Amino acid sequence: MLHRESAIATVKDYDLPITPQQYSEAIMPMYYDKWLQAKPHPGVNRLIKHLHKHGVPFALASNSRGKNVEFKLSSQKGWKDYFSVVLSSDHVKSGKPSPDIFLEAANKLGVDTACCLVIEDSMVGIIAGKAANMQVVAVPSIQIESDEFSIADYVIHSLLDFQPELWGLPPFDDRVLNSLPIEPIHFKGSYTNGILQEISDDGASDLSGQVWGVYFGWVDFDSQKRFKIVVSIRWDSRRGSFTRNIQACFINESNEQICDQPMEVALVGFIRGFQTKQNRSADTQILDQDKSTAEACLNLAAYSY
Structure with missing residues (x-):
């Protein structure tokens, strides 16, 4: 969900004696503290640096609010300079599972949607990527039965398993002694x-x-x-x-x-x-x-x- 949608749903589901706006104001400082401690999943920095090195343009398209995306990017060394395009829920009318944010990313990159590869960790993102007529690699951040992600074109458990050459991208060349x-x-x-x-x-x-x-x-x-x-x-x-x-x-x-x-x-x-x-x-x-x-x-x- 978008943040405003999840705030409304949380207040309703738990029957909280506060407004969604008050809930959001109370919870966000906790998120900011955790985001400062967050580390990239294995293989993320490797892939970002590899694509950047080979001049492959890539975008970040997130359901998060713009200021939250900015904070998360700033918390990771070099990330703000690597992404060619950065989009948040502020840039589109409807967030994922609507394809809007991926369509806008393709537009900003100046490429056809059929030439885009989406890497996603959630079902709403996978649905959005397929609705945008893009190829999708699923890397679930929470381990559940992989059949749940069967609508993706490919499912892997870790980005360390990602093979760029399968998608027409330059292959990795950083293995040492087969590891x-x-x-x-x-x-x-x-x-x-x-x-x-x-x-x-x-x-x-x-x-x-x-x-x-x-x-x-x-x-x-x-x-x-x-x-x-x-x-x-x-x-x-x-x-x-x-x-x-x-x-x-x-x-x-x-x-x-x-x-x-x-x-x-x-x-x-x-x-x-x-x-x-x-x-x-x-x-x-x-x-x-x-x-x-x-x-x-x-x-x-x-x-x-």
């Missing part, structure tokens, strides 16, 4: 019997819904000792809800000796996503090849931390 150096993903956890349980006591975790696939990195313990680790991160559906599942394997260390110890994890490399729907449990297993790749990469400067 991808990434901006470090930090979180705290505890390891037991092959499973790494996230500890989110202070809200300092970087594990967004789009952290999905086989990664590797470094682990620090209170003892100041550092280990190499490979993890397989996925979301499992149980009783109608999704829970994060993190399998972990320590390289050249005995996993048993590390059990039940609090640890700080920094993932610095991405090996692969998961493609096999029919046999997802096998696809998500940590393979010997994954371990060998991680060990070789972690000896390189590109994957240092």
Whole structure:
């Protein structure tokens, strides 16, 4: 929804003893505090810089209000300079799922809608992109059954899996030893019997819904000792809800000796996503090849931390 629509709906649904305007004035400072702490999903900065480097024009089209879009852009280094066009709900009569904002983006870019690719994380955005006669890649920010996004032309779990060449765009060329150096993903956890349980006591975790696939990195313990680790991160559906599942394997260390110890994890490399729907449990297993790749990469400067 547009902000004004969601404010009206929230006040009505919860029978709040205030007006939508009063609700909005009370809630927005909380959003601003959180936006200052927000970090891009994995692969976002990589894609933005790649397109900018190759002179591919791209627009930001958001249902948010203009001043909120401006604040969010200002909170991310370089973003204001990268986008060729920035549009908010202030620029159109109807927000998503109406196609208006995407049609206006194409108009501002000076291109035909059939030549545009939309990357979206929500159903309303996907509907709007298809209604604008554009191709759409869905990258759900909240993990639900991918069938919900079947109207998109392509569905991926993370932008680290995005392949520009499938859409006539310049391919990435930044992989090192068949893996991808990434901006470090930090979180705290505890390891037991092959499973790494996230500890989110202070809200300092970087594990967004789009952290999905086989990664590797470094682990620090209170003892100041550092280990190499490979993890397989996925979301499992149980009783109608999704829970994060993190399998972990320590390289050249005995996993048993590390059990039940609090640890700080920094993932610095991405090996692969998961493609096999029919046999997802096998696809998500940590393979010997994954371990060998991680060990070789972690000896390189590109994957240092």
